[in-house]
Amino acid sequence: MSQVVEQGSTAGEGEVHSGLRLRSVTKSFAAFTAVDDLDLDVPSGSFFALLGPSGCGKTTTLRMVAGLETPTSGTITLSGQDITYAKPYQRPVNTVFQSYALFPHLDIFENVAFGLRRRKRPDVKKQVEEMLELVELGSQAHKKPAQLSGGQQQRVALARALINKPEVLLLDEPLGALDLKLRRSMQIELKRIQTDVGLTFIHVTHDQEEAMTMADTVAVMNQGVIEQLGAPAELYENPHSTFVANFLGQSNLIEGAVTGRASDVVSVDMHGIGVSVPAERCHAGGDKGWVGIRPEKVLIGEEGEALDAPGNTIPGGVVTDVSFYGVSTQYLVRMPWGQELQVFEQNTGRRRLFRTGDRVELSWRPEYAFLLDHSQDASAGSQRVAE
Amino acid sequence: MSETVRRRGRIGYLLLVPALLWLGLFFVVPLYSLVATSLFNADGSDLRGYQMSWAWGNYTDALDAYWQPLLRSLGYGAVATLLCLVLGYVLAYAIAFKSGRWKNLMLVLVIAPFFTSFLIRTLSWKLILADDGLVVNTLQLLHVLGSDGRLLATPVAVIAGLTYNFLPFMVLPLFASLDKIDHRLIEASSDLYANPFVGFFKVTWPLSLPGVVSGTLLTFIPAAGDFINVQLLGSPNQRMVGSVIQSLFTDANDYPAAAALSMILMVLIVAMVLVYVRRAGTEDLL
């Protein structure tokens, strides 16, 4: 959470913040704490993603912003106004529900008009028609929700929320029910609409790829707290915890002992092999740590082969598995200390494919490596595929 | 994450109290009255009044006098339930697995006849089974019945009437159970070398057991307590306990005996249900 204050808050305390701000928000259900002392700032106009495995507290956070849950403690402000205890129908926040929650007894037009009618806005017909055009459903206005396909229902749910021009639009895994192809096109669509209307979007998802492609800021949540927050590339390239390293993409984490700290570089002894990590990518304080390197940053070569990677070279590997993916090849390489490391290599055609049993050596550029706290579980966050 | 949140507070009680009060006053309190009445002095009457005399003798007297109708009721009820199970299973199975797009329509047709008066339908059976009717004549022609044989005023007619009248109570729970069975399970069993009969007894039947248990209960309980069928289709030789209770109340005005007999019937039914449910291993139904 200290990370959040470092990176997330652009406006200083006390100043009126134009976006959404959560301060020390906690939500407990009986013995279970879903959200634990959370601080969060979402600047207005941003596309913000809350990413985490199921049960991490992201949906509870979203529901507290929507007013569907009340925080156990803490405050939520929107454009400087305290909305912590405001009823859902009293706050300028709308939600696109995971199951869409379209009213089955009302047609598409009336579903979209629902919010306007409740607030007695004029020009309902014109606004609804415009909104339906925006989501390309103008011709479906008088059908019932059950008559539409999943993708169309998703767009109705979006239109029904957007038409109210909320200050913040909440999206609760809105693409979860769609198949992969539709998901991709809806992701682009959503991004386009967000840019068009310029509203603040908060998108809750457990799909790291979705969060990274759509959002300009991603907050990775785990067990009720935010692990790390930042731009997608920054999170991916420089993860601060083993959870983020594993949950966003894949990482090789190798145990090592810190042998020296210079102003810009940290030296680590990794099972007898000295490697270095840039100081700004070092997130471990003690004398031990996890050296992390993304599989696509690892180069693989024959023993003694000169590779384009001045710096960290680890000899003595044996290929134990080869998976050919077309664009790339994935190797598992058993290292002298028994650990298997992953290597992704682009199939550029310039290099030969290795076979199981080949003796190889690995290397990577020091600037790609990162160092994580040894007290963290090296496998944290890597089980997300099972969801 | 959207668990139903149940609100605590006064409103819940306010909504519930009218219905509970009604059921308490007119279902629970009457049961108490029934127990009390069954222990009143047997020589009292509506005019002279009754005293609570803890007359447990009412029970032994009632059993002595009416053990035959009592046993007959349970017997007829059991046979009718068994027949309902056979007919109902065939029908429910056909609707659940074989009806295709006509499923809902067939389901509706199962219920439709039963919105027509129970009594009028039973009177219809009286006509169908009449002494010179088509059914009796055919059976006589086939020598199933003797030339002076009849169906009315026999146990056959009574059980046939009970079976007919309580069939939907069997079909609907059976259908609900069968409809839930994943068809792929049956395919899987045939893939694993079960012939259709083995597949049925090893897969379909066990999975439909909850429906079988609730269907047999819903059929047996009203059938054992019924007296309309025996009165319209049977004769005094087939008297069931329901008719005895009703005539003790309305004709003989012997309230203590009627109440005692009523209690005996209820206790017997509850006991049988409990034993049955335990043996079928579906206690969670209750």
Next chain:
Amino acid sequence: MTGRWLRERIVLFLGLVVLLYTFVPIAVVILMSFNDPASRNVYRFDGFTLDNWANPCVDPSMCSALGRSVEIGLLATLAATVLGTLAAFALVRHDFVGRSATNLLIFLPMAAPEIVMGSSLLALFVAAGFSGQLGFWTILIAHIMFCLSFVVVTVRARLAGMDDNLEQAAMDLYATPAQTFWRVTFPLVFPGILGAALLSFSLSFDDFIITNLNAGQTTTFPMYVWGVAQRGVPMQVNVIGTLMFAISIVIVVSGELNNRRRTRSLTR
């Protein structure tokens, strides 16, 4: 080939035979409604006539019994539906002590034999000194009692099957709690309430065993039929039976067609 065709359809065929069997008495009722009986004492088809349909109220006591049954049916339905719907909302939406005892209390009247319920109510009325006042009101009380559980169970199933995100979505879209109830919850639960009301009416209208014990000198339609069954049944009874069947068929089939139309437009 035919053997295979037959084997695949044998169960459906047997099922249809069973279904047909349930309609045999109905066919007789319809036929007899056009019967021109030669004598009141012999119950058989003697000749075709429309007289029964033209003059349904030849026996005025039949029509007054019918009117009374309709009246009791409507009142019992109204009361049981209101009380039962409120209770169903409480059971699904509210938390309170004694939930399992409440569920048992609601379940028991559906499982208890009618003769026991009827005789215990009579025992209560007699003990309370109402044996002289048995009639319309005691019948109504009894009918509300046994319809109530069926209403609770039907409405509760509908409510429990409702996605509670819908109500949250309404609140999120600026609907106050009252607006949420009337614009979203009620319209969605209404089919369940309507179904419960139809079930209540038919239960009440058709009840004989409990009614007979608690009716005193009052006669409902089933009691009238019971009475004439011992003497000779006027053919007009079959007219009423046919009408009841026709009305219920119209209600259920139109409901079914409505469903079908909806699903067809879905798959288009």
